[in-house]
Every structure is written in C-alpha cells, then in structure tokens.
Amino acid sequence: MSHPSYTIVGAAILDILARPVDASVFAAGSVPAETVALHTGGDAMNEACVLADLGADVHLVSKVGRDPAGEMVLHACSRRNIDAAFVGVSSDIPTGTNIVLVDPKGERSFITAPGSTLRQFYPADVPDAALRPGGILCFASIFVSPHFGNRELAFLFSKAKAAGMTVCADMTKRKKGETVRDMADCLSLLDYVFPNYEEAALLTGESDPDRIADAFLACGTRHVVIKAGSRGCYVCTPDRRFWSPAYARARCIDTTGAGDTFTGCFLYALGHGLPTADCARFANAGASLCIEQTGAVGAGKDLQEILKRAGL
Template sequence: MPDLILAGAAIVDVPVVPADASVFSRVSTPAEHIMLTTGGDAMNEAMVLSRLGKQVRLITRIGTDDAGRYIKQICTQAGIDTSHFLELDELATGVNVVLVDASGERRFFTNPHGSLRALEAQDITPQAMRGASVFCFASIFVFPKINPEQLAQLFARVRKQGLLVCADMTLPKRGERLPEMTPAFAQLDYLFANEAEAGAVTEESDPVRMADRLISAGARHAIIKLGANGCLLADQTGLRVRVPACPDTHCIDTTGAGDTFAAGFFAGLLDGRDFVDCARFANAAASVSVEAVGASTGVHSMEQVLQRYHAAYPR
C-alpha cells in the first residue's frame, strides 16, 4: 500500500546544459549535457520519494504515445503505483525542453496543449486515496480546469478520508489572490510555496508577512522556500523560524529543486521527524538535487541525503 498519494503533472524533460541566448546566433552549439529524463511536479516528487524508500501512488494524465510509455516504464522501474494514470489517445504527453544557463537557472519550452496542464478534479477519486496517510496536490495553479472552488472541495473530501492534505504551488496564472484561495488553503495541513509564488498570492514582499497571511488563511503549516537562503517555516502555534540551506552546495541545475524539497519534507514527515527537522532534511535533498542535471536525477538514496543532512546540520 502507498505511503503517499501524489496528484499532478508527469511529463518528459529534455534538459540542455549550458544554454543561453547566444544559441540563437549560431547554427549549431555544443552542450555539456543533453538528456532525456522525466519531469513534471508530481513525477519529480514521486521519483525522489521512491529513491528515499517510500511507496508512492501517482495520479496524472498522459497520452498513449511514446512519451507516455516512457513515463510508465520509468515509474514501473521505480516501483511507483500507476494504477490511477489516465491514458488518453487524444492527448499528447507533455515534453519540455529545459534550457539551463551557467548559473543553474532554467527556461522552458512547453507544449501548452499537452498533458502538462490536463489534469481535472474528477481524476482524483476517493478510491485513489485508499491505503495512504498523506495526499499532496503537487502544484496549485498548474491546471486551468481545476478552479479554487474545486480545490477546496477536493481537499475537504480527502481530509474527511483521514489523510494529511498538502499542496505546493506555482505562480498564479489568472491573478488568483488570497481571498479566493482561502477556502482551499484552510483545508491544508502543509502548504508549500517559493518566495515569488507566496508573494504573488499574498501581495506581500516580506517572507514572514507572506507566511503570516497563509497561516491566517487557515493553513496549519506554511513553508516558504527561499532557494539558496533555505526556507521559512510557520504554523498556527506562532512558530516563525528560518532554516538555513546546506552550505557549500555546487549548483548546476535548479530544475526540480522545489519538488525535491517537498519530497524530502514528506520523507521526513513519514519517518516521524518534527516540523523543523523535516525542513532540514528537505534542504539536504534539494542541495543534492541541484548538483546534478535533471529534475529528479540527483537524489539516489536515503543514505546519500542523510550524509548531506548530517554534514549541514550536526547535532
């Protein structure tokens, strides 16, 4: 039975490293790395969690094409439960080309008509929740057919089934702000956002104020991801604490770093770590992730991440 249910996007990534605007001035440009990997928020989290020894069920939409078959093959090899995949003949499985510059920052070529944004609320069924203790909706605002009201209804239903309810987000696509998101956020045990995303939703510029407003909206725990500055944690008891990032991280590719952070946090949660220690472990997983090319290729094992964790946060 799964430890955790993930709902979100599963696509194929083609990272190119390094790449910058100069590629458009030449007919051919050499790159150190051109790879074929999996991508998408939920897929990234599922892959990392599987390598950390957790059992994961993934809910997503893919096409019945070569890219979709590749994703299912990778999931099968990783031991990820694909029994709630929706495979549609008329849907093209998403393929992203990821251009990563010398600093590790990335830019995407994305097919807006593919599976990346195709998930619908009806795809996430009560039957898919069976056996797990944690549910994560991997990215609020990714899927245009799932509106804030549907999110609130989904989260409330999953909560009634007895699961912890968690969600990450991307930047709002339709100008969504805190008032309309409050019914959904109020159903969440853990809400993740990076600084730009939290700032856009809360209309605040200071991370502490962002966290305050997310907690005021009803989220039981809020985690603001601050990249190289670690993360800020907040909860309804009044806790406000910054957890520093792992030092001496050599950043190559930031693709999937936030997803790996969330996966590391969930692994810590499932292992019984407290809130702050989950964040430390999440930072360690993200630190390992950015040192490799690809959204989920950096993390290989629990032992690898524990080594980084113990080095960064000695007792």
C-alpha cells in the same frame, strides 16, 4: 512505527534538458551544450520519484498520452515501484513534453505545450480510490493544472480530509493574477503548503516573509514552508517560525526539480514522524543533491548522504 502511503497528484511529463544555454542561441542559431538529456519530469512525477527512491509507498495520480512519451513515463514508474494504477492514458491528448534550457548559473527557462496532458488534467482524473485513509496527499502543484481552481481543489482536499489524510500542496506561479483571498477555500484545508518565495510573494502581495506567512495562516493553512533557494526555507505555524539554512557546500549546476525534491523529501520525513525542524533540514539536504546533477530526479537514491548533509 508504520509509515503512511503517499498519493501524489499532478503532472507527469518528459523534460528535454540542455545546459548550459544562454540567449546567444537565438543569435547564433546553433550552439554546443555540455549536456542534452531526456528525463521524466512534471511536479507530481518528480515528487513521486524522490519518495519512491527513498523507499516510500507511492501512488501517482496523473495523465499521459498513448504515445512513446507516455510509455516512458509509465516505464519509469514501473522501474521505481511507483503505483501507476491511477495514471490515466488518453488516446486523444499527447503526453506533456517540456524543453528546459538551463543557463550557466543553473537557472531554467521552459518551453511548454499547452495542448498536452500538462494542461489537460481534470478533477475527474482523480478517482476517490486514490484517497487512501491515513495517508498523505500532495497536490503538486497549485496553478499548474488550469482545471483545478480554488473550488475544485477545495472539493478534492475536503474528500482527502474526510479520508483522514494529511493534505499538502506545492505551488507554482499564479497564472491569472490570483490572490491568496481567491484561493482561501482550498488553502484553509491544507496542513502544509510549499511555495517558493517568488510564488508566495505574488500570491499574497507581500514581500516580507513574515507577512507572507501571516497571509497563508490567516486563511487557515496550518504549516507554511517557504522555499528560498540558497537561503534554505522559512517555516511558519501559528505558534512558531524559523529559518532552516540550505546546505552550504552544494555545487549548483541545474536547479530543475529542486523544489519538487525539497517537497518530496519533506513529505518523506514528515511521514516518518520527524519534527518539523528536522523535516526542513532533510528537505534542504535533498534539494542540495538535486542541484548538483542534471535533471529533476535522482537525489532520493542516496538516503545516507541526505541524512549526513542534514546532520540527522
């Protein structure tokens, strides 16, 4: 069977990671860290890297600055065979750079630069040529780009639908108190949505996973995949819902990019025609590899280990 191309839309930045780091740094002024590393990051870049490492045909739609950080992002795309033809380069806006502090349990805190490309990505930066007929589009992630609200996303998703694409979206925490009703137009066009539990609970105002899923399904979303960390994920459709457990023997050192890795792996399995339950198992397995290393990317380089952990 032929496999689709993937168009991944969103942020491509640099992450400066330090681990382990806790609040004592603010009192001490200087603390040693086991690891200080520079990696590419951003929701779209992370998902694109996972898919490319797995051998998929990936097209990244993003924006970087004309600066050393932007050059590093573009070089990483070239090295991984990610098509960067739709990555705009701005002479006026610096490439987004995050400082990521990872605590001893692997949880992260971010310091971001609002004036960078991370927050200066616009609907005009997504050309129609990037919407490839029959492919899979993933907007990664809702609420990261402030210029993509409900109306702008609905317009983009409608165009992707018209091109015959499967339309998906990842998500981060809402920024302005948005509710699921505020986002109903764009959510109605999604074939798959991938919020984590906290993001979904905030958006829907619900705490029970079934009621969270019902809120998305009521908008017209066809598949709701709630990422739940060590619990795995909860998958809901109008006809079926089930828990898919996480890989139990993973050793967590850094959760940076785990959600993006999950989504990238799910999309890969989906594009290869796997049933929804197997897509969830494959995604959980990929995320388990991600949390065992520092940084957001790299888990997709070991397809056989993902398949082994997924039991596929």
